[in-house]
Amino acid sequence: MDQRYQPSDSGFAARIRASFERQGFMRLLGATLTRVEPGLVEIEVPFSADLTQQHGYFHAGVASSIADSAGGYAGYTLFPADSSVLTVEFKINLIAPAQGARLSAVGQVVKAGRTLTVCSLDVFALAKADNEQNGPLHRTLCASGLQTLICLHGRADG
Numbered sequence: 001m002d003q004r005y006q007p008s009d010s011g012f013a014a015r016i017r018a019s020f021e022r023q024g025f026m027r028l029l030g031a032t033l034t035r036v037e038p039g040l041v042e043i044e045v046p047f048s049a050d051l052t053q054q055h056g057y058f059h060a061g062v063a064s065s066i067a068d069s070a071g072g073y074a075g076y077t078l079f080p081a082d083s084s085v086l087t088v089e090f091k092i093n094l095i096a097p098a099q100g101a102r103l104s105a106v107g108q109v110v111k112a113g114r115t116l117t118v119c120s121l122d123v124f125a126l127a128k129a130d131n132e133q134n135g136p137l138h139r140t141l142c143a144s145g146l147q148t149l150i151c152l153h154g155r156a157d158g
Contacts, residue, residue, distance in 0.1 A: 005039035005109060009081040016041065016073050019157050023069070031066055033073075039109035041073040044126075046102045058098035063105070063123045063143045067092060071107030071119035071147040076157075078112050084157035090147035092121065098142040100127025107147070114151070121145040 009015060013036045020026060020033050026043070029051065035042035043066045045051065045058075053059045068090055076085040104124045111118045123143035128135065 005078055005112060007038045007078055009079075011081065012036075012038070012077045015081060015157070016077060019076070020069075020073065022158050025065065026069060029062060029065065031069070034104070035106075036073070036077065038077050039074055039112070040106070041070045041077065042104060042106045043070045043073075044102050044104045047100065055097075056099070058103055058125070058142075060092075060094055060098070060143075063094070063098050063103055064090075064092050066103060066105035067107065067121040067123050067143060067145060068147065069107075070105040071121045072149055074107035074109050074119050075112070075117040075149040075151075078109060078117070079151045080153065082154055082156050084152045084155050086150050086152060088116070088148040088150050090121065090145055092123075092143050092145035094143050096125070096140055096142045098123065098125045100125040100140070101137060102126050103142075104139070110146075115153075117149045117151065119147045119149065121147055 124139040126137040
């Protein structure tokens, strides 16, 4: 756990999970929250042919969407309980084909501010090595980016 950030709301994890459950698009993708810590959130999506582009890789829209949500929720972990979060902007660099059993997006706060917060975004493809049937999944960085969030004070989420 990153000790740099202390959430102002002791119930931040439950607030993040409740908000995530209200996201229809994340549900449509089959996304799940796999990690919620102060200033850091991870979201995973299992492979589905419905989420691919013409070459059979995960579509960049899937990688971008889970990265945006992971970063947004990472920032939101540090926001007051009576606030909500919106993305102001984000940029993603696609580094490698997103292929594997699932994608994992990690959003991490770089700089927390009263109104604007900046997060780093990394998306990993998790896959078995070509010559392995069993064993751990290998992580390949397939996208990386940066995001700016705005804290909407006094406008509770949901």
